[in-house]
Amino acid sequence: MEEEEWNNKGGPGAGPGSGVWLGINGYPAPRAPRPHSLHSSVSPALLSSLILLVSAPALAARRGRQTEAMLTLLVLTAAVLLGAAPRSDAIVIYTGWERHALVGSDVRLSCSFFSWRWTSEDVTFSWSYRPDGARDSISIFHYTGGAPYVDNKGPFRERLEFVGNPARRDGSILIRNLDFNDNGTFTCDAKNPPDIVGRPSSVRLLVFEKVPIQAGVITGAIIGVVLGLLILVVAIYYLMRFLVARRVFNLSVRPALQSNPALHYPIHSLRAK
Amino acid sequence: MLILLCGIIFLHVAAIALLFVSTIVSAWTVNPTSSGDLWVNCTSSNGAYNCETLETGVWIQVVQALMILSIIFSFLSLFLFFCQLFTLQKGGRFFLTGTFQILASLFVMSGAIIYTIMSPEWTAPSDSFGFAYILAWVAFPLAFISGLIYVILRKRE
Numbered sequence: 001m002e003e004e005e006w007n008n009k010g011g012p013g014a015g016p017g018s019g020v021w022l023g024i025n026g027y028p029a030p031r032a033p034r035p036h037s038l039h040s041s042v043s044p045a046l047l048s049s050l051i052l053l054v055s056a057p058a059l060a061a062r063r064g065r066q067t068e069a070m071l072t073l074l075v076l077t078a079a080v081l082l083g084a085a086p087r088s089d090a091i092v093i094y095t096g097w098e099r100h101a102l103v104g105s106d107v108r109l110s111c112s113f114f115s116w117r118w119t120s121e122d123v124t125f126s127w128s129y130r131p132d133g134a135r136d137s138i139s140i141f142h143y144t145g146g147a148p149y150v151d152n153k154g155p156f157r158e159r160l161e162f163v164g165n166p167a168r169r170d171g172s173i174l175i176r177n178l179d180f181n182d183n184g185t186f187t188c189d190a191k192n193p194p195d196i197v198g199r200p201s202s203v204r205l206l207v208f209e210k211v212p213i214q215a216g217v218i219t220g221a222i223i224g225v226v227l228g229l230l231i232l233v234v235a236i237y238y239l240m241r242f243l244v245a246r247r248v249f250n251l252s253v254r255p256a257l258q259s260n261p262a263l264h265y266p267i268h269s270l271r272a273k
Numbered sequence: 274m275l276i277l278l279c280g281i282i283f284l285h286v287a288a289i290a291l292l293f294v295s296t297i298v299s300a301w302t303v304n305p306t307s308s309g310d311l312w313v314n315c316t317s318s319n320g321a322y323n324c325e326t327l328e329t330g331v332w333i334q335v336v337q338a339l340m341i342l343s344i345i346f347s348f349l350s351l352f353l354f355f356c357q358l359f360t361l362q363k364g365g366r367f368f369l370t371g372t373f374q375i376l377a378s379l380f381v382m383s384g385a386i387i388y389t390i391m392s393p394e395w396t397a398p399s400d401s402f403g404f405a406y407i408l409a410w411v412a413f414p415l416a417f418i419s420g421l422i423y424v425i426l427r428k429r430e
Contacts, residue, residue: 218331222338227345 091115091198110172111188115195122193125171131184291412296340300403332391339384346377367423374420381413
């Protein structure tokens with residue numbers, strides 16, 4: 001629906017269908033801004049709500065499995081239409097909070113984003129690095145126009161590699177052969193035109209000589225094991241008591257059966273009567 | 274009879290209180306400028322306190338776990354004492370209560386011993402032991418005697 005509206009408006013070098021629009025000089029022109037989203041979002045929502053309003057009472061009047069199925073189908077289509085309407089929320093970027101790594105190892109810093117728009121071809125990722133204690137950050141990676149550009153002059157030259165998949169909204173980078181000087185904060189900024197309003201997210205890198213034991217792991221483990229053993233002992237004790245009680249019950253019933261043979265063959269005794 | 278009961282309960286509660294204070298208060302190792310315990314190291318410079326969590330080591334976490342376990346077992350034994358007070362038949366012994374209390378005292382003992390042996394690893398030689406450490410050592414015989422009393426005691430009326 002939106003593409004048809006755009007085609008009717010025309011533009012420099014307009015042609016059938018969507019594609020790269022050639023500008024006056026023959027270079028790809030920047031895409032014209034999309035028509036106001038409110039217009040395109042109102043129509044599917046309005047359509048689906050109208051359909052629901054009209055058909056729901058009619059369907060509710062008739063009972064039966066078919067009407068129930070049709071009603072659920074209607075609700076689902078309404079939900080899909082409402083969901084496909086583009087929103088104007090900001091882009092949300094996800095990175096980790098902290099990454100721990102050993103000296104000399106490799107670390108993968110992941111960055112992904114959430115956006116209500118489809119992933120455009122002009123999606124950009126950019127990573128910047130601020131060492132611990134420094135105030136300025138330098139840019140170390142940029143992905144734009146379908147090509148990654150890694151740092152070739154700064155502290156990460158020849159150590160940085162792009163391992164993300166922009167089509168899947170993944171802009172992760174891999175840093176090899178870590179050193180103590182690599183301690184610092186890495187900030188990822190992603191933009192998905194026309195959804196560009198968002199807050200960059202930072203991940204802190206900590207490089208260790210040997211991986212430290214996290215606080216409380218051993219404490220919790222010891223407490224858990226001892227309390228678990230306690231519960232196990234209590235459970236076994238009650239189980240033994242229960243079993244012994246059952247065996248006592250069996251022992252007391254059998255002598256009664258043996259002393260009265262009529263109990264063994266109740267049917268025969270009944271027939272005899 | 275009632276006096277005996279009150280005395281035993283008072284002893285038990287005193288042991289629990291000592292354990293609590295010893296675990297929580299920050300005074301296992303002290304020196305003129307800082308005090309440290311199982312959880313944080315607090316240094317005071319010019320009247321301002323600056324506390325930072327201890328760097329994690331294996332043995333300090335073992336001591337933390339043992340102190341917490343001793344508190345838990347002591348509480349359990351108090352709870353069991355009240356249960357057994359009403360459900361035990363006449364002439365019976367408070368075995369379960371005594372067992373838990375003795376286990377609690379053993380945990381405190383092992384915790385204090387491990388701390389004594391391993392503390393040179395994370396404290397400077399000039400540090401001296403604080404009062405919380407001493408309380409832990411006092412709580413051990415208190416809990417042990419309390420447990421023994423429970424084992425020996427017989428229920429009357």
